[in-house]
Amino acid sequence: MRTLSETEVWEALAEVPDPEIPVVSVVDLGLVHAVELDGERLRVELLPTFVGCPALELIRRSVAERLAGMAPRVEVEMTFAVPWTSDRISEEGRRKLRDSGFAPPAPTGPSGGARPLIATIPVRPTATCPFCGSTDTNLENLFGPTLCRTLFWCNRCRQPFEQFKAV
Amino acid sequence: MTAQALDAPVRTALAGLLLAMADDEFVLGFWDSEWTGIAPILEEDVAFASLAQDEIGHAQALYQLLAELEGGDPDELAFGRRPEEYRHARLLDHPRTDWAFSVARRFLYDTADAARLDALVASAHAPLAAVVAKMRREETYHLLHMHAWLERLATGGQEPRARLVAAMERLWPDALCVLAGVEGDDLLVGAGVLAEPLAAVRRRWLAGLAPELERLGLPPAPAAPPAGCRGPERSDDFRWLWEQFTMVRRSDPGAVW
Numbered sequence: 001m002r003t004l005s006e007t008e009v010w011e012a013l014a015e016v017p018d019p020e021i022p023v024v025s026v027v028d029l030g031l032v033h034a035v036e037l038d039g040e041r042l043r044v045e046l047l048p049t050f051v052g053c054p055a056l057e058l059i060r061r062s063v064a065e066r067l068a069g070m071a072p073r074v075e076v077e078m079t080f081a082v083p084w085t086s087d088r089i090s091e092e093g094r095r096k097l098r099d100s101g102f103a104p105p106a107p108t109g110p111s112g113g114a115r116p117l118i119a120t121i122p123v124r125p126t127a128t129c130p131f132c133g134s135t136d137t138n139l140e141n142l143f144g145p146t147l148c149r150t151l152f153w154c155n156r157c158r159q160p161f162e163q164f165k166a167v
Numbered sequence: 168m169t170a171q172a173l174d175a176p177v178r179t180a181l182a183g184l185l186l187a188m189a190d191d192e193f194v195l196g197f198w199d200s201e202w203t204g205i206a207p208i209l210e211e212d213v214a215f216a217s218l219a220q221d222e223i224g225h226a227q228a229l230y231q232l233l234a235e236l237e238g239g240d241p242d243e244l245a246f247g248r249r250p251e252e253y254r255h256a257r258l259l260d261h262p263r264t265d266w267a268f269s270v271a272r273r274f275l276y277d278t279a280d281a282a283r284l285d286a287l288v289a290s291a292h293a294p295l296a297a298v299v300a301k302m303r304r305e306e307t308y309h310l311l312h313m314h315a316w317l318e319r320l321a322t323g324g325q326e327p328r329a330r331l332v333a334a335m336e337r338l339w340p341d342a343l344c345v346l347a348g349v350e351g352d353d354l355l356v357g358a359g360v361l362a363e364p365l366a367a368v369r370r371r372w373l374a375g376l377a378p379e380l381e382r383l384g385l386p387p388a389p390a391a392p393p394a395g396c397r398g399p400e401r402s403d404d405f406r407w408l409w410e411q412f413t414m415v416r417r418s419d420p421g422a423v424w
Contacts, residue, residue, distance in 0.1 A: 154195075
């Protein structure tokens with residue numbers, strides 16, 4: 001029997017779309033924490049984007065289905081080992097998001113020690129319109145149709161758009 | 168640190184803290200969801216649905232940690248108890264009431280919870296530290312949102328301001344309950360599970376809020392939390408909510424979905 005390579009596993013993972021934003025794959029989003037090949041066992045660990053994301057089990061199952069048969073034993077699990085952050089979305093993922101009308105997330109700030117309890121929305125939070133490239137945009141709502149999205153309005157092309165939250 | 172490495176008394180104290188935190192998030196999430204369809208503006212309908220989903224997700228992760236520590240089933244922990252067995256803070260015993268009341272409660276809860284999470288992010292109980300690191304990133308959006316509403320109501324004219332002030336006066340004593348000590352929190356500090364006793368976390372929280380409350384002319388915190396901060400006495404409003412969120416499960420116990 002031919003030996004399975006890690007590259008083949010990553011290629012297979014790159015074919016598994018995110019169920020809520022199917023233009024990007026679980027690899028583009030940086031959801032794959034670890035791929036372990038150990039003899040007959042293939043183990044993949046995934047990071048949840050949001051703790052309460054209702055799509056987590058769906059994502060886990062889609063990955064398990066795609067990898068089924070690649071090794072005699074396939075294990076796919078979610079882990080909090082490191083926190084998923086929107087900084088993990090790849091350049092390729094950002095381009096795909098932009099092409100399909102989503103503004104990619106802004107870089108996240110430092111997340112270590114204690115933070116101020118009074119957090120103020122900047123007077124003009126910035127997002128670049130994915131349709132026309134204008135930065136003349138207004139925040140409409142920090143929350144959106146799914147846990148990971150924020151709503152903006154573009155003043156130039158006069159359209160609403162969504163930005164991936166920076167978490 | 169694994170669960171096995173914890174002494175029995177530390178483990179018991181940690182279980183108490185996890186249950187208190189999980190119940191806080193769980194009950195608040197259900198109160199938030201009471202705004203679905205009837206929030207004052209569409210944006211808030213969306214926002215409160217998201218907030219609710221975040222909190223129920225956090226509760227689920229915390230019940231899971233508790234189940235890993237003490238055995239048991241997370242769903243059973245969430246839905247299988249009698250109202251008097253829940254350990255949420257009395258702040259969450261109040262009903263949704265009006266918009267200003269929900270804003271005041273959420274602002275007080277989110278800031279207290281942020282102070283509590285700060286004290287757990289470097290926890291020696293590694294599974295808890297990992298979940299907390301993730302929760303904090305999401306909670307940042309809650310802090311931003313509730314602060315924006317607090318300011319809007321505080322400076323938005325006579326009626327919103329009067330309603331907000333009345334809500335804060337009503338809620339303040341019970342808000343202190345979020346950071347009232349849990350049994351054995353000194354043991355948790357000794358074991359490195361919690362950075363400082365909850366009384367110290369409470370002082371840090373109140374010191375952090377004071378300048379902003381003063382700037383907005385909002386009521387300051389009272390001196391001390393009331394007795395019976397986390398049950399077993401429960402309000403009729405919470406019993407009503409409990410009836411709602413356990414209704415489906417009670418209608419067909421043990422059903423597989």
